[in-house]
Amino acid sequence: MQISTTVDGVRYVDQVEPRMLLVQYLRERLGKTGTVVGCDTSNCGACTVLLDGTSIKSCTMFAVQADGHEVTTIEGISRDGELHPVQQAFHECHALQCGFCTSGMIMQSVSLLRENPHPSEEEVREGLEGNLCRCTGYQNIVAAVRSAADAGDGASSQAAGSDTASAVAASTDTAGTGSAGADAERVGMP
Ligand code: FES
Numbered sequence: 001m002q003i004s005t006t007v008d009g010v011r012y013v014d015q016v017e018p019r020m021l022l023v024q025y026l027r028e029r030l031g032k033t034g035t036v037v038g039c040d041t042s043n044c045g046a047c048t049v050l051l052d053g054t055s056i057k058s059c060t061m062f063a064v065q066a067d068g069h070e071v072t073t074i075e076g077i078s079r080d081g082e083l084h085p086v087q088q089a090f091h092e093c094h095a096l097q098c099g100f101c102t103s104g105m106i107m108q109s110v111s112l113l114r115e116n117p118h119p120s121e122e123e124v125r126e127g128l129e130g131n132l133c134r135c136t137g138y139q140n141i142v143a144a145v146r147s148a149a150d151a152g153d154g155a156s157s158q159a160a161g162s163d164t165a166s167a168v169a170a171s172t173d174t175a176g177t178g179s180a181g182a183d184a185e186r187v188g189m190p
């Protein structure tokens, strides 16, 4: 089936098998390996990305279900070489150890702060309950999310990021540069 998606601000047109998971498409076709697979059973949240600005677990969706939608991965939230405020807060609060859960944690946190810019500790813990971490004990992750919220940046920056992504997508409908998939046609710069 042919799908057309905008991923991290770039529009892609690809032929995919109906059974291909969105996380497989992101990693194996687009090379977005910052999105990882921890369980494949929708338990861990390591594969979390944004679909039209709302967090989803990309191992629970088929790529064809993203047809016509906008996907944002961990690789699409920094701007002009600067970390997203939530990424910066994770760094400053030492909210990671092995890092395997981190991209999913950050994407879920971005979504959480977009919905609730000033969550309580309890609301942060509830908002992240679908994301598992085997290293940190969660304390510093919660601290990082609250730090980003206190800075007032998490939600506003994400909203700006989505606007930027849409603008880029709208301006890249030409000049295919396909390289990752044998049967893929890329529209725009990868
Ligand atoms: S890999 Fe998707 S929830 Fe674990």
Ligand code: FES
Pocket (backbone or CB within 6 Å): 095, 096, 097, 098, 099, 100, 101, 102, 132, 133, 134, 135, 136
């Ligand atoms: S930092 Fe290792 S699983 Fe979370």
